[in-house]
Amino acid sequence: MLEARALSKFYQGTAAVKDVSFRIGPGEILGYLGPNGAGKSTTVGILTGLIRPSSGSVWYRGADVSNDMVEYRRHVGYVPEEPQLYPFLSGREYLELVGQLREMEWRAVRRTADGLLELLGLGAARDQAIGAYSKGMRQKVLIAAALMHNPDVLVFDEPLSGLDVTAALVFRRIVSELGKAGKIVLYSSHVLEVVEKVCSRVIVLYRGRVVANDTVDHLRDLMSLDSLEQVFTELVISDDPDRTARDVVSLVTGDGHL
Amino acid sequence: MNADDMASRAARRGAPRFRLLTRHFFRRFFENDLISPGGDAHVGLSHVIGAFITPGLLVAMLVLLKYALVHTTWQRVVELGIDDALLYVSLSMIVLGIAATITWDAFFLDARDHQVLGVLPVSRRLLAGAKLGALGMFLAIFAAAANALPTSLVPILMLQRVGDATFFGNFVPLTIAHGAGTLLSGAWAVLAVVAIRGGLAVALPPGKLRRFGPVAQGALILVLLGWFVSLPQFLASGKGIISAGGWWRDASPPMWFLGLYETIIGQPQPAFHALARTALGAVALTALAVVVLVFALPARRSSDLASAVVLSGQRRAAADWVRRLGMLLLGHPRSRASLSFTVAGLARSTSHRLYLAAAIGAGLAWSFSGVFWLYGLSGMAGLHEPDVATLAIQPTLVLFLVVAIRFAVTVPVALPANWVVRLTERTPVRHDFAGVRTTALLAGVIVVAALVPVHRGLWRWDVTMYHACIGLLYTRFIVALFFSAQNKFPFTAAYVSGSIKLKTRWLLYLAGLWALTGAPALAEQQVFRYGRYAVALPLVMALATSVLSWWRIKREADLPGLVFDELPDDVPPSLELFI
Numbered sequence: 133m134l135e136a137r138a139l140s141k142f143y144q145g146t147a148a149v150k151d152v153s154f155r156i157g158p159g160e161i162l163g164y165l166g167p168n169g170a171g172k173s174t175t176v177g178i179l180t181g182l183i184r185p186s187s188g189s190v191w192y193r194g195a196d197v198s199n200d201m202v203e204y205r206r207h208v209g210y211v212p213e214e215p216q217l218y219p220f221l222s223g224r225e226y227l228e229l230v231g232q233l234r235e236m237e238w239r240a241v242r243r244t245a246d247g248l249l250e251l252l253g254l255g256a257a258r259d260q261a262i263g264a265y266s267k268g269m270r271q272k273v274l275i276a277a278a279l280m281h282n283p284d285v286l287v288f289d290e291p292l293s294g295l296d297v298t299a300a301l302v303f304r305r306i307v308s309e310l311g312k313a314g315k316i317v318l319y320s321s322h323v324l325e326v327v328e329k330v331c332s333r334v335i336v337l338y339r340g341r342v343v344a345n346d347t348v349d350h351l352r353d354l355m356s357l358d359s360l361e362q363v364f365t366e367l368v369i370s371d372d373p374d375r376t377a378r379d380v381v382s383l384v385t386g387d388g389h390l
Numbered sequence: 391m392n393a394d395d396m397a398s399r400a401a402r403r404g405a406p407r408f409r410l411l412t413r414h415f416f417r418r419f420f421e422n423d424l425i426s427p428g429g430d431a432h433v434g435l436s437h438v439i440g441a442f443i444t445p446g447l448l449v450a451m452l453v454l455l456k457y458a459l460v461h462t463t464w465q466r467v468v469e470l471g472i473d474d475a476l477l478y479v480s481l482s483m484i485v486l487g488i489a490a491t492i493t494w495d496a497f498f499l500d501a502r503d504h505q506v507l508g509v510l511p512v513s514r515r516l517l518a519g520a521k522l523g524a525l526g527m528f529l530a531i532f533a534a535a536a537n538a539l540p541t542s543l544v545p546i547l548m549l550q551r552v553g554d555a556t557f558f559g560n561f562v563p564l565t566i567a568h569g570a571g572t573l574l575s576g577a578w579a580v581l582a583v584v585a586i587r588g589g590l591a592v593a594l595p596p597g598k599l600r601r602f603g604p605v606a607q608g609a610l611i612l613v614l615l616g617w618f619v620s621l622p623q624f625l626a627s628g629k630g631i632i633s634a635g636g637w638w639r640d641a642s643p644p645m646w647f648l649g650l651y652e653t654i655i656g657q658p659q660p661a662f663h664a665l666a667r668t669a670l671g672a673v674a675l676t677a678l679a680v681v682v683l684v685f686a687l688p689a690r691r692s693s694d695l696a697s698a699v700v701l702s703g704q705r706r707a708a709a710d711w712v713r714r715l716g717m718l719l720l721g722h723p724r725s726r727a728s729l730s731f732t733v734a735g736l737a738r739s740t741s742h743r744l745y746l747a748a749a750i751g752a753g754l755a756w757s758f759s760g761v762f763w764l765y766g767l768s769g770m771a772g773l774h775e776p777d778v779a780t781l782a783i784q785p786t787l788v789l790f791l792v793v794a795i796r797f798a799v800t801v802p803v804a805l806p807a808n809w810v811v812r813l814t815e816r817t818p819v820r821h822d823f824a825g826v827r828t829t830a831l832l833a834g835v836i837v838v839a840a841l842v843p844v845h846r847g848l849w850r851w852d853v854t855m856y857h858a859c860i861g862l863l864y865t866r867f868i869v870a871l872f873f874s875a876q877n878k879f880p881f882t883a884a885y886v887s888g889s890i891k892l893k894t895r896w897l898l899y900l901a902g903l904w905a906l907t908g909a910p911a912l913a914e915q916q917v918f919r920y921g922r923y924a925v926a927l928p929l930v931m932a933l934a935t936s937v938l939s940w941w942r943i944k945r946e947a948d949l950p951g952l953v954f955d956e957l958p959d960d961v962p963p964s965l966e967l968f969i
Binding site for chain 1 (some may be wrong): 427706707717722724726727730731734735738739801804806807809810811812813814815816881
């Protein structure tokens, strides 16, 4: 069980997240939703140990992870929102670096790295420098790096960014399989359609606070709406998207007025 | 709006856009890890200008003291001044040449320019023109910074005790000669460096340029630093070269500008006039070549650059060798990862390769100055005896290389990518540092091994092998000394310059350099000359290494963990070296 207890993070007095609490059990895939600036990436940073919370704590298997962050990180796999990688390493070298830093056996590192690169369609490019990779290829390297040590907790922050349709479909199924394998998965994304199909439960974050925490079906029933997109719109979007779109086009074309 | 209106609006828009782009390209000279990573460009610029002004002023004060001592005549000043003119011309070429070499990629449009500016409605001609404008700013600011103050001071200092000097007859020509000679020589050095870089871009495909470019940069820095260290010998032979004539004089760029200098102050020798013509012709031709190259060279397309970074078969083989070496030498997977990562970073990151090339260049230059001195003193016979000058080559090169690696690993190569190292952080940290230390150790071993055939060509086998063994012990000692308190993972930690101030502590550094290179060489000379300390020397070195290693292990046990940080806001941009 992974548990966030009353997490808050302030940047120069401004709350990025405030009093965020939730639990994710083994086999559960939690969708983490919210508009830009809602605090999703901050929460993800806290959960992975990259950001220290101003208050609150993260608990894993009944222990506060800040007591032994090193041990906790052994169990975490992470795909960040930005594909920041060392450009001078090849895809294979990067995975080998990560595997060795995670203290995996060399043979296991080689076998897993080569296998994952092959399965994710990077077999031919595995010895090319990452600097030459497209965004989607970098994303695949990140996904492979997150999975290669068979972690119990997986944190995905916009994992579909840059992936083509086939790769995105494959990834969706990977996430479902990970859930079935008993992994704890946090899936932060803007792609509501995927979240609706993949996640067993969703949390909606708005202005740093949790405004909904339930299963997709229950939320739909509760709000008498047809889709997660409508639920999301109802919860966090105060402006009328159609009207905003019309205003933007009017402004740039010079027709009409604001 | 008709076509004429649009054309006039475009013309009005053109000038501000040209200025904007010129300023933008000029700023890119300072987006350089070697100058001030993450620093403010304006503060960086003031430091750089300060660094340019200092040598000229120092030399002016030191060299020109002789003119203050006795009353003299204009003719005597002219005779004495040839060496000083050659020094100033050379110094201007060296300082500006090094500055241009360090930043040479920024003189041409690159993939980033293509990606960022290529999508904007800006013509290629405007971009190339702005690049030339930035080059003009570079020349104007740095050539002036290096030479303007000496140009105004030197004539005053040289003529202060000259009884027959007149303002228009002597002072004005001397000022013009100094200004023209030094400014044009520096400008030519910059233009020549830019032309070499452009020529390489024309001659080589992108992949080869990316691999060979830093090597050429390192070689140029090596040549310029070698020239700087050999300046006393060069200046001593200056008058001889002028009087002897021939190819050595006519093909030597500093002699061209000395000819210009002497012609302007009124020297009647036809040789100076011919050299002056060559100088002016060289400046014009090189400038023309640079204009043609900047306009003609297409911006490197991102696809070209992408193909350039595909790892070659040799690189993969080299990486495999490093990995096997790690398996052999290091027991822990994190240590092996650290070794592979450090070697890959040093070998593939352009800026880090430049650090190493500059360090090797400085080490070679320092070593060769001693060798030249010895050769001048006793010819080839002197080199065949193990003397301090020749024995110091090995420790000097090892020292410079290890210090460069120690410095380079604290400079981030892709700081935002350090999250993966942070996420996999482990304690204890000694495993991480073992890989970095092993990299430095291997680099030192390579230097020692590479010097064995050279030493064998000069000395007997027993002397060569003993010296190599001492070299290996010395490498261990130096690595233990410089890597005893490493607490940042290579290439991921923020580089904060100015921790040790070379500007104010250069005497201390000079003493340290002698203690770490001259003293072991002196001790070894005792072994070879008098048979003393043959056993004691390696024992002392091994003992010192053991003490340092013990202290390191103790320190590592106390370290809480690796230190990772993003670039802080308050990084003081500085040229001061961090060693």
